[in-house]
Amino acid sequence: MTEEKKAVVSTKSGKLEGVYEDGLHKFRGIPYAEPPVGKLRWLPPQPVKPWDGIRPAKKYGAMAPQIAAAAPRDFPGAPDFGDVPQSEDCLYLNIWTPGLDDGKRPVFFWIHGGGFTIGSGSETFLDKGVLAQRGDIVMVSINYRLGAAGFLNLKEITGGAIPSTGNEGILDQAAALAWVQDNIARFGGNPDNITIAGFSAGGMSVGTLLALPAAKGRFCKAVNRSGAANMVGTPAEALAIAQEFLGIFGLKGNDIDGIRNLSTEKLLDGQTGVGELMRQRGKNPLVFQPIVDGVILPHKPMDAIRQGYARQVTVMAGTSRDELKSSSAGDPSLKNLDDDGLVKRLSASLPDTIIPGLIAAYRKSLTDAGKPAAAADIFSCIDTDALFRIPTLRLIEAQQQHGARAFNYLFTYPSPAMGGILGAMHGLDNPFLFGALDREFTGNGEKQQKLAETIQDSCAAFMHTGNPSCRSAGEWPEYGNTRKTMVFDTDTRIEEDVFGEEREAWDKYTL
Structure with missing residues (x-):
């Protein structure tokens, strides 16, 4: 419901008029950089030009061009970005704030996920701003360039004629962060208390920003949700x-005009084509990702973090128990998977030396828990931990080594959808964090509401103080040597070394 209340703010770029809804001032579609179109395509984000008069900020800006997610829109947990158009003119951010005053509230800078190829800061679970209101924080969401527009290195193949490094999408995030730091005080936020946070590729972006010189000093806390600091490419991979x-x-690197003249639709066609080629060859289907180019991103994020580059940042990081169960449930190739097939699939991405130990550890863990332990179940669990949980724990451990405070969580509440077969799937925790429960996907009874409030309160406490302990969650200790972990479920609790037998099986695996 919209209430009659003036919401006009003067930023360094110009005046903005938002709306007052749900007890919050909301500003949508704020440009934080010039549109990256025409000659600015494949260049780093350029400062937004100031405007005259009052610019309306009542509707979301266009989201980056993308192909719809593979899952049908009515599939439980399928991405929903609202009725928002697509355009390469996509560098916009959105702000929710309880007050246009000098409240110096913590700032929550949210980076959407989507495998660096889909997603938007207009995700519908953000819209009401529940977290901003309950936590008394200023919440920001952003768009950034995706796919070939944001993560395609053309510098090498064109001899520098097109200077894109493959990090333009990450530089967009840094530019949005800089805009927020420069202007957020006018929206009731504290520029010296910014928490960057993200889910999936957004969490991986957070891990990258921890090692990005362009973002250093612009935030003091980080929340990695189902994404750590492990998804980056090399220059050789980027060239390929x-x-x-x-x-x-049919283009070569010297056909500069032909490359520049590719339409938006062609860029998307190319993304799809390259992704399919990689899948056919059994290679990483996450084709578009940040690149360790030695300049924009000087080192692998995990290497930089291990060396103490982000030692000043307090981290809260975690994953869901069944991240990939939804994709596994829809993968027909897993239906008849046997142990030989399991070993073969794991060998495509993991060292042969650790595979027998992993299979044995996960089979025992699943069996002891009374859960199915067929080859497909084991594959789903190992795949989840290889991509999400183990990199998250390594990030936490690396931060701790340099004296930084680090907190871990594991979300284990299963979705009631589809008879419960999805488990605690990828993204199920987002509606809990942002207060957007529903009957089918999350459940919306008293227990679910209590869990949502606990997740929101602990996140807000972390933003305010750097410690997620709060009344609803209780004392939340640092991860520490005993690996204390907050287990989010209808019986939220602290456990030490959760699923330790599985974790130990990864000890010889180097990220």
Whole structure:
């Protein structure tokens, strides 16, 4: 419900008029950089030009061009970005604030997920701003360039004629962060108390920003949700992707005009084509990702973090127990998977030396818990931990080594959808964090509401003080040597070394 209440703010770029809804001032579609179109395509984000008069900020800005998610829109937990158009002119952010005053509230800077190819800061679970109101914080969400527009390195293959490093999407995030630091005080926020946070590729972006010189000093806390600091590419991999991408259109690196003249639709076609080629070859389907180019991103994020680059940042990081169960449930190739097939699939991405130990550990853990332990179940669990949980624990451990405070959680509440077969799937915890429960996907009874409030309160406490302990969650100790972990479920509790037998099986695995 919209109430009659003036919401006009003067920023360094110009005046903005938002709306007052749900007890919050909301500003949507704020440009934080010039539109990256025409000659600015594949360049770092450029400062937004000031405007005259009062600019309306009542509707979301266009989201980055993308192909719809593979899951049908009515599938439980399928992404929903609202009725928002797509355009390469997509560098916008949104703000929810309880007050346009000098309240110096903590700032929550949210980076959406989507495998660096889909997503938007207009995710519908954000819209009401429940977390901002309950936590008395200023909440920000952003768009950034995706896919070939944001993560395609053309510098090498074109001899520098097109200077994109493959990090333009990450630089967009840093530019949005800089805009927020410069202007958020005018929205009741504290520029010296910014928490960057993200889910999935957004969490991986947070891990990258921890090691990005362009973002250093612009935030003091980080929340990695189902994404750590492990998804980056090398220059050699980036060059190979660029060759494949251009080859789809019959282009060479010296055909500069042909490359620049590719339409938005062609960029999306190229993304799809390269992704399919990688899948056919059994390679990482996450084709578009940040690149360790030695300049924009000087080192692998985990290497930089291990060296203490982010020692000043307090971290809260965690995952869901069954991240990939929803994708496994829809994968027909897993239906008849036997142990030989399990070993073969794991060998595509993991060292052969650790695979027998992993299979034995996960089979025992699942069996002891009274859960199905067929080859497909074991594969789903190992795949989840390889991509999400183990990198998250390594990030926490690396921060601790340099004296930084680090907190871990594991979300284990299962979705009631589809008879419960999805478990605590990827993204199920987001509606709990942002107060957007429903009957089918999350359940919306008293227990679920209590869990949502506990997750919101602990996150807000972390933003305010750097410690997620709060009345609803109780004392939340640092991860420490005993690996204390907050287990979020209808019986939320602290446990030490959760699923330790599984974790130990990864000890010889180096990220």
